[in-house]
Amino acid sequence: MPPRRPVQRATINDVARVAGVSRGTVSRVLNGETYVSDAARTAVEAAVAEVGYVRNAAARNLVTRQSGAIGLIVHEPHSLFLEDPNIGSILLGINAVLSEADYQLVSLVVDSDRDGVRVASYLTGGYVDGVVIISARENDPIGLAVARSGLPAAFVGHPMDIEGVPYVGIDNRSAARAVTERLMATGRQRIGMIAAGLDRDSGQDRLAGFTDALGDRFDPRLVVEVPLFAHSSGIAGMRELLTHDDRVDGVFASSDAIAAGALDAMRDVGLSAPGDIGVVGFDDSAWARRTQPPLSTVHQPADLLGRRAAELVLAQLEGRSVEAEGSFLETTIVWRDSA
Incomplete structure (x- = not known):
């Protein structure tokens, strides 16, 4: 089979030739300028359709010094990126806001240290105009590189060792305390925790809220640490x-994903919820409604977190003042049959 030849792209000169106007007139029409007659505009639009002209984004970017793209960095393994419905909801929220503003979303998953170095270089190379970062950990080279570069950015969650970059999140500590207290109110006496993400603010704060709720009843032997929210x-x-x-x-x-796994492990040894063990999760994701019984959990507005983060980045790109301090969105307890 012979090698495929590269497709010859139509140029602005082709449009001008077919429309019977100057290159400058074509450029004015494409840029939406008003100093063009209706006849010329109609001729150019017809010629664009006839020759199949597509604007060269790379050439335009050299002039505007903008890429028209916003990066989304997700610090999770590839498998968890696909498994976690919260990440999907945050992504959709971000994309909805950026789409309305005519920006393209570029998703980058950080699954290893090598990914981190590569992505940090990409972000500071002018390929994106701004970035939203999810699940940043302590000593994160990407977050630190973004903070140093001054690139318009926003975090979903708050990396504890990076200041000066706006963020949006939830009060994980208060929410964890509230749902644990609700579990305690059902009469449970020996309450444990499966704690994940202790290298980031969300995981640490949820463990702190659990500890707050139990007070003198807290037993560190009943806390099991796991690496991922999986x-x-x-x-x-x-x-x-x-x-x-x-x-x-x-x-x-x-x-919720961890809680679903816990229910499966209980079922394997003949234990049930809520009869033997009351189980509560966190997120109110699709996992919570998929389990048997359905999960009691904390609802966090994942879609709105994504929207607010995208709005923070766009505000910076538009030169509007943005507070470096973060903002917290409300959470609620959703009580179902698992506890």
């Missing part, structure tokens, strides 16, 4: 928790 982490965490204390009658899982 279903598989919930299975492993629940199995470990039951080996620490088989009297556990309540569990706070730091995400």
